Amino acid sequence: MNEILAVTDKLALFTFIVFTMLGAGLGLTIQQIWEPLRNPRLVILSLLTNFVLVPLFVYLLLQVVHLSEPLRDGLLIMAVASGPPALPKLAHIVKGNIAFSVGLMMLLMLGTIFYMPIVLPLVVQGVQINSWEIAEPLLLMMVSPLLIGLFIKAKFAAIAPTLQPILFKISNAGLLLGLVIRLVIHTNDIIGLLKTGTIFVCAVFILFSFSIGYLLGGPGIDTQRVLGVGTAQRNFAAALLVGTSNFDDPSVVSIIMVTSILMMVIVLTAGPKFTVIEEGKVLEVEQTQLS
Template sequence: MNELLSHIDPNLLQQIGFYSHQIDFTFLSRLSFLLFILAMLLGTGLSLTVSQILEPLRNVRLVIFSLVANFVVVPFLVFLVLQFVTVSEPIKIGFTILAVAAGPPVLPKLAQMVNGNLAFAAGLMMVLMLGSSIFMPIVLPLVLDGVQISPWQVAKPLFVSLLPPLAIGLLIRWRYEAIAANIVPFLRRVTNFSLILGLVSSLALQFNSLIELAKSGIVIAIAVFIVVAFAVGYFLGGPNLDTRLTLGVGTAQRNIAGALLVAGTNFEDPAIISVIVVTSLSLFVVIRLIARISLSQQAQPEAESTTSVGNVQ
């Protein structure tokens, strides 16, 4: 290996090192996720109608169970576990903030990944984010000393960043359905590319923090948090598999924008932000596993049905 490296031009190595250090991963991560959110929500609006989004929300029982899963069960379980598990104070604060921050802006994409209910995901995202704008300012000051946050701070991303592209997509779909159908495949490619780029750049930013968290054993706690939160949403998601999967991933993935807002404005310890970011990023890995399992389970009945038809013929 040393002999091979000796034949490489030192100037080339210096240039590679120079350009790698010039990459602003913070800017790249923010730009990627901004593009991801805009493309995802625009594509969601182009794929649905207003009545389709509102239809699942007419199921009062499902909406109540969704609120209970996100604002009662998950916060209570996390609070209970933190009373018996010994962790450092930054980790405890990070998990506490995540527990009360419901309504992931990426929920429609998560639902798409697990073949869930896209219309329910869009409506649930708005309901949970509005709920968080009321729930977080009330609960966080009670469980964490010195935390101050206004309802508008949590609700602002919903009205400023999320609703406009969704509304534009719905409007285009309403007036020009054929054009909307042609745009959706392109937006899905943009969404997938920007998501991958955002995850890679975020992992590069949080690599050292990830190593430190892995050494502390907190990765196991993160995995337990994700699995338990998904199970809570899944079992409260009603009789249909698509809504169970949607509420499962919507409960497991928290409102990272709201959580980071609280952590960044009220605490100076970077470990708190690392816990929030690493936990949120870890869910995307788990989602891929859930997606494969759910898709294989849905494919089995279809395969059995096709085989049965073939045998009859």
């Protein structure tokens, strides 16, 4: 039964990522993706947030909160893995800048390919990482469908609006199916981490990541939302690859999976509510100014 669930989970993940990227490509142009990245300040702050501030915070947090070595290693792996495959979907959910989400995802993903092999061995003992092993699945599942979508949009623009809603429905189905299956598979892990209090450390990790990303994600609210969720949701695909290939202790993979589930649940549940509250505050300010 567990084997069937594991295979279904992989298929759901593949469906979610591929159809999300394909649908994103159908709705954008290369110019639209590139335009937000022409802001040097935004690019520098995005890199600083994901590759310096979040890993440093998690490292310092784990010096204060003492966890077992496998749990500590798993959280550090998640901290240095950036560029979440789900970012365009999350940006859509929180009404963020979709073009910036795609550009940011590509920027962080490429950065992770070079960053992880250098930094992770400095904080986690016994890790050996091959950059190409991380890059290959990410390029196959994320970059390739994005390029196909961009090509269809450029050459067959008339069919793009018809295809895009269908692809996003398939993507949503993959996301929900994968989330449900992971909750089923890792229920015992979640209960165990609740008993030890580790899951609260994960929550602090996520809340800090979102907050620092949101605060540094200007110039607009739409880019703040994207950097917020893009920093809170780490690249679990890269983290899982490193965890499964370098560690025999199942606790390492468990903490990676549970943290990724918690990240997704928090963004899916709190993200839309936060957006509504935020828009309400903006409306109040505008009405005050007008009066």
